[in-house]
Structures are given as structure tokens and as C-alpha cells.
Amino acid sequence: MRHLRVGVAILTMGNRPAELQALLDSIAKQDLQPAHIVVIGNGSPLPPLPHGARGVELTDNLGVSGGRNVALDELRKLGDLDLVIDLDDDGLLISPDVFSRLAELHSREPKLGIVSFRIADELGRTQRRHVPRLKVGDPARGGLVTTFLGGGHSLSVPMLDRIGGWPEEFFYAHEETDLAWRALDDGWDIRYAPELVLQHPYTSPTRHAVFHRMVARNRVWLAKRHLPALLVPLYLGVWAILTAARTRSLPGIRAWAAGFAEGVRTPCGRRRPMHWRTVWRMTKLGRPPVI
Template sequence: MSHPRVVDVVLLTMNDRPAEEKAAQATLLAQRGVDLRICVVGNGCIPDIVPAGARTVVLKENLGIPGGRNAGARALGEAEHPGDCLFFLDNDATFPREDVLSRLVAAAEQHPGAAYVQPRLTGPDDTTSPRRWVPRLRTSDPWRPGTITTMTEGVVLVRRSAFDAVGGWADEFFLYHEGLDLAQRLWSRGSTGWYAAEVRMHHPLTSPARHDQFHRLAARNRVWVAYRNLPAPLIPAYLAIWAFITAVRSARGGGACESFRGLREGWSRRRDQARCPMSWRTVLRLTAAGRPPVI
């Protein structure tokens, strides 16, 4: 790149991972080829670890991950000359090289139709990529770059103009599937996503099921994704497919009662969500990109 680009970085914390957060911030501050503006958001707390010169946002209560990240994005957007790109960083994710952000920005420049660029997320071994971290249906080759229709929320570069145009993350999701919702809304505006598989980031190999509310919130938010984004005729198909998948997964790993409680909650509260169904043209575009929106 001929000159540095400004990247606004939002890092959310609950002061629950001090060692991991120190490592995340150290590798963030080591990035080269970009100008960083950082906002550390205390989600129901005052952040304990804040880099010199960074902004802080202190939320009186835990608003959930999308709500906290929106607060950080707003704070950076209110600054003079906001960056063209936002990077959302989990506080336990690390950059294995000093050029990760500059390469992601370069990928965004090479793919102007992509509203977001996703690096390849691996465990600390630099190799292991669980299925859930590969942002496409065909997960056998996580090293293959290409157009994607969803995202891994905790390490993603998003164009600010596109992010602001769709209203950012869905606050009310609190946790889980906010990336799928955001991706579908960005696609609805004619954009795509790009998987820069050659650019790696590291994350502990933790399971999302470690959170007590995982089964309920994941199921509830699936319903809300469908109601918010899908044409009406596709909603029953989507929910039927995911009810079946949920039943199969629950038989193997438990959580059936909470999962189906979440499905009921999502359906009963669906009208609380802002509905803006995608066009049939977007359905076709998503299908052509390898992920029909009912899957």
C-alpha cells in the first residue's frame, strides 16, 4: 500500500480475560501499514486495560455483543474524519503478523463490491479451523478464498459506509447470529463479502456452548434472522430446516429443551423485529454464491 489507511477498531470487554486481552491489544498495537483508532467498550464495566490514546465507552449494563460493538462504532464515528473501515476484534483474538490489518484493507480495495472482508480464523496452532469458523457451506478447504455470504463476527473488517447504511449490528440479538443478520442486510443492498483465506488470525479453540444461554439465544436468533430478512414464502422452509437440525444436534449434544424454548420465544416475539425482507434477486445472488438463504 502506498500510504496508511485509517482503521477504526472496536474491542469489547467485560474484564474477564485479562491475559488474553493484553495479548490481543499488544498484537493490535503492533500492526503496521495502517493508522489505528481504537475504542475499548466496557460492557457493564469500566475497562481495566486501555491502550494509550484509545477512546473508552463505559456502558452501565451489559448490552450484549452487538449492542456493545455498536456503541464503540458510534463513538469512533463521532470523531473527526472517521475511518473508512471498521474492524471488530474479540478481546481474546490475536494477530499472528504485523501486516494483518493492512492486508485486509488491501483485500477490500481489490474487491470493491465486498462490504466486509473476513480473515481465516485458526486456533493458536495456526492451522485448526473449526467448521463454524469457515464462513461458507463448503468447509473442507478453509484455505480457499472467495465470496462469502456470512461472517465470523469477532474478527471482521467492514466498510463504515455499508455498516452505517444498514444500521449496524442488531442490538436485540444480544449474542449469536448477529453476523449472519448483518451479512444478509449488506447483501440486500447489493454488496457481497470476501473471505481473505490467506490472511490469518488466531483465537482460542473454545466452544460457543460454554455460555449458559447458548442453546436458547442461538435458536431464538435464528427465527429473528428469518423474520427480519427472508421473503415470507421462505420463512417456513428456513424454520423447518433449522428445527430439524436443532433436533439432530440436541440428540447428540443436549440442550433440546432450551433450544426449542428459544425457537418458541423467537416466534412469539418476532414482530418486535424490524422486518425488511430481501428481494428475490438477492435470494438468487446468495444461492449463486453457494448459500441459499434457507440454509
């Protein structure tokens, strides 16, 4: 079995040079070396990069989706690839066989479109939100899922050729879900592989000032773009109730409501509702697209 050709994409805003260097050092220790590494300075200059890593400095911050699409374009220019691996700039590969095991997984399962890493802190703990299923259970239990983690994952290039790249309109929040739903609707599998670990510091998503607005706006956009009409009010109603129950901050609730309204009134790209067979498939996998 031949090893697939791997490309690595990393986004950075220039504020984590030490962490970025540690990540690049951990990539250099992999037993399967990537064919290409692209580092995107998302609206920021880049520090010196090791030999073989291509840097692209963007004048403006294009967000997660826009920055990753630039990285995809650069990787395609550099040569034929089978897999693209996206890694957070403050992550760390603690095992030298992550890339070779990824290549083996994709080689063994031709319809495997996405593999999600396990995100763990320095003590090996995985936060609940970093397990891509409703019933978390044991974070070390893998299997087929309906979404994936943005911080560490692989994407099949043949899959991307069919479904397209990241939704640039989203900028930040739920861009993984958008890509995952398109992949599932096209017949691809998504696997959570907890044996593939990206070490990452403990963080809270609400550390980002725009978190509540972007989450709400993009949640509405997800529904408008991808859900059958009957499921749109159900999906948005469930998330409105959950948000009201979980959010303890009045400014957070206000920002969420403003984002929700923005999502309703603004365009979000072409509508392509998923097939009902995809809804049923997601339901059997444990996460129907109403939550």
C-alpha cells in the same frame, strides 16, 4: 493507492485482561496503525489501556450487538474512518500486515463490504464452524461468501452508512448473519480471506449458558425480518430438523424449543424481506437462505 483509515473495536467483559493486553500489543505491531482504537467494557470495568486507546465502561452488558454499536458510535465521534475492524478480546494478530492487507483489499474492491478473517488456534487449526460456507473443504481457500465470523472481520463504513449497524435486539447469536443478509441485499460483497489470521483459543459455542435459547430465538427473528414469506417455513423447518438431529442434550432441546417459541411470539424489529435476486445470488455462492 492511499491506505484507508482504520478504526478498531474490541468488546470485553473484564475477565481476560492478559489476553486483551496481548491483543493490543499485537495491534501496536501492525505496519498500518489504526487511526482509533475503542475498547468497550460491556458491563464491566476496564484495565489500564495503552496510550491512544479509548475506553468506554458500560453499566450494563448490552450483548455483542449493543456493545458493538456503542463502539461504532464512539469511532464515528473520533473522526472520519473508512473501515471498522472488530476483534475478539482473546484473539491475537500473529502477522504485522493484517491491517494493511485489509485496506488493500477494500481499496481494490469498492463493493467489498465485509472481510472475514480465518480463525485458527495456536497450532494453526481452524474449526469447521469457523469456515463461513456450507462445504468447508480447505479452510485456507478464500472467496466470496454469504456470512462472516464475528471474532475477526472488517466492515466498510460506507456500507454501514447505508444498511445500519448491528441488530441490538439479538444481544448474542446470529447478529453477523443479520448484518450479512442486509449487506448482500444492498449489493455489497462479503469475502472470506484466510490469509488474514486471528489466532484464537479453541472454544465451543455451547460454553455459553444461554446458547440454545438465543440461537433458536434469533434464528426465528432472522426469518421474520429478512426472508420472503415463502422461505420462512422452509428455513425454520430445515433448522428444526438439523437441531433435533445434532443436539444430544434434553435440556438443550428444551431451551431451544423455548427460544423458538419466544422468537415466534415476540417482535424483532422492522421486517424488510430480501429481494429474490439476493436469494438467487446467495444460492449461486453456495448457501441459499434456507440453511
